[in-house]
Amino acid sequence: MSLLRAKIQDVFNEPACEQNRGKDAKARKKGCSKPLTPGVAAGGCAFDGAKIVLQPITDVAHLIHAPLACEGNSWDNRGAASSGPTLWRTSFTTDLTELDVVMGQGERKLFKAIREIKEAYGPPAIFVYPTCVTALIGDDIEAVCKRAAEKFGLPVVPVNAPGFVGSKNLGNKLAGEALLKHVIGTVEPDDAGPYDINILGEFNLSGEFWLVKPLLDRLGIRVRACIPGDARYFDIACAHRARAAMMVCSTALINLARKMEQRWDIPFFEGSFYGITDTSEALRQISQLLVKKGADPEILGRTEALIAEEEAIAWKKLAAYRPRLEGKRVLLNTGGVKSWSVVHALMEIGIEIVGTSVKKSTVEDKERIKQILKDDNHMFEQMAPRELYAMLSEHKADIMLSGGRTQLIALKAKTPWLDINQERQHPYAGYDGLVELVRQIDLAIHNPIWRQVREPAPWDCQPAVREELPRTKSETATLRAVQEFAGTTAGNFGEC
Template sequence: MSLLRAKIQDVFNEPACEQNRGKDAKARKEGCSKPLTPGAAAGGCAFDGAKIVLQPITDVAHLVHGPLACEGNSWDNRGAASSGPTLWRTSFTTDLTELDVVMGRGERKLFKAILEIKEAYGPPAIFVYPTCVTALIGDDIEAVCKRAAEKYGLAVVPVNAPGFVGSKNLGNKLAGEALLEHVIGTLEPDDAGPYDINILGEFNLSGEFWLVKPLLDRLGIRVRACIPGDARYVDIACAHRARAAMVVCSTALINLARKMDERWDIPFFEGSFYGISATSEALRQISQLLVKKGADPEILGRTELLIAEEEAIAWKKLAAYRLRLEGKRVLLNTGGVKSWSVVHALMEIGIEIVGTSVKKSTVEDKERIKQILKNENHMFEQMAPRQLYAMLSERKADILLSGGRTQFVALKAKTPWLDINQERQHAYAGYDGMVELVRQIDLAIHNPIWRQVREPAPWDCQPAVREERPRTRIETVTLHAVQEFSGTTAGDFGEC
């Protein structure tokens, strides 16, 4: 546990953010993430965060050492996609019971589970995740994994991120530490070249990375490892031979990027593939870093040609939507890198941002938002559902972009909603992804269903007053009988 505490403290003092590099030593120690209280699991626990980062490694078996509920709550909570192996879609757990805890059988049960997975699936590696229960009872995960690796001849990686140590974001970083300590650098590639890069923090949600990779392929740039989206164990083990790196989600794996730079001299930058300008700038910076590391400078010219060609195609496609969406108001209830990257992408086509959530954003993310929006009043730390509903029902926004948790607030307010979080069904990265994002916003806003649901219900309308004819004797007797039976009067039936 003392080793785990040292790792946690190291992660808290992360100095690698772009803005932190310009600070003095004392301010830089504060890192890019605000301090978190161990045990506080707002937005998910550390175990959940570690599983999110590592589960998209597709050919690895992910074994959760703990009660069954821990695996059930963390499995398949991201819409990551794989182009090949499906082992990561299989759920493995030691299913620790109360009797196992009392009798001290946790370590033996873990060792047996590793053997069963090896014999049944033969993966190149097994990642073992301790949970709160197994960490508290003192199961020596490191020793079990080391012994199993020696005996069975495969990589068994302990991921020390039990839930109680902190938040999901802390778990993201602890997952990066596990890769750095046990995986990266353990194998040597036989085809390393001057155009190899790593992409860190890209999860390939809905296949987003597949919209970006063809652009890099056209430039002759090879992605040595995309961590973790659609990754393979061998690729990550050889990631130390890349020449440059791009960090997509800085709050998740910035510590991994910094330490790979220190250990293997792999320079990196923080960028985004959301939006036309952001995608172009990311391609430029990748090429520039590769040239600094010895690549042929002619790649800079090819990059500019590619950017000019792709931007022309994208802007031509977006022109059809600009007239329909210009001036439309968008409310963003998300966080992290999307709190500023999506904002910038939408503003490029004339959409107005009336607010963006910064709940899960770092100090640096907030600075970027201020530079883009020029208005701090459009940033909110947290908005209660009641406030969100009031803002939408008063038509202060034409559409809400958020995750699934707030979709029902938008629907109750009769406001269009689009999912842009990890559960989304469409890919929004790169040039084609930006066109798709705008297309989905256009479809949502102009869907005729919203005009229909906002109209008064038929039973709320007041029909025209008709001149009432005298009732016949039979009608009068019938009406009195109904009133006597139901206890109502003629006035209770209303105008309709």
């Protein structure tokens, strides 16, 4: 536990984070996230964050050493996609019971589970995740994994990120530390080349990275490892031989990028594949870093030719949507890299941004938003559901882009909504991804259902009657009771 505490403090002291460098020593020890309240998920625990980062490694067996509920609450928590192996979608857990805890059978049961996975599935590696229960009772995960690796002849990687140590974001970083300690650099590739790169913090949600990789392939750039989206264990083990790296989500794996630069001299930059301009800039920076590391400078010319060709195709496709969407107002309730990358992408086609959330955004993210929007009046750290509803019901936005948590708020306000977070069903990265995003926004805004749901309900109105027959006292009382129940007053029905 003391080793885990030391590792957590090291993650808190992240020198590559400008926000962290601006803090005093006392504030730095508290980390970036708010402390968790016992018994409250607070948007995800450290175990959840570690599982999010490592589960998209598709050929690895992910074993949860814990009671069954821990795995049940975290399985398949992101819409990452695989181009091959499906083992990552199989749930493995030691399913500890109260009897196992009391009798001290946790470590024995873990070793047995590792053996069964090895014999039944033969994976290239097994990742073992302790949770709050097994960490508190003191199971020595490191020792069991080391012994199992020696006994069964395959890597068994302990991922020390029990939920109680902190937030989901901290778990992201602890997962990166596990890769650095146990995986990256353990295999030497025999085909390393001058055009090898790593993509860090890319989760391949809904297959998004598959829209970007063909662009890199056309430039002769090989993705040595995409961590973690659609990754393979041996690709990550060889990732230390890449020549450059691109960081997509710095809040998750900035520590991984920095330490790989220190250990193996792999320079990195933070970029985005959302939007035409940002995708083009990302391709340029990748090529420039490769040239600095010894690649042939002719790749710069080929990159510009590819960008010109792809941008022309994308703008031609978007021209059909501009008259229908120009001037439409969008409220973006998300965070992190999407808080600025999606903003830039939408503004490129004339959509107005009425607000964007910066809840999980870094200082650099917020500065980018200020540069894009020219002010910070449209930025909000957090907006209560009541405020979101008021903003949408007053028609201050034509559509809201957010995650599933706020979907019902938009629907209650009778406002179009589009999922932009990890549960989304459509890929939005790259040139083709932006066209798809715009197409989905157009479909949502112009869906005829919104005109229908905004009309008065049948029970809120009645046809006008020229002559009203006299009512008895009981009929009048009954009518008044019905009107009060419907939220109206006598004689105050609208006309359809």
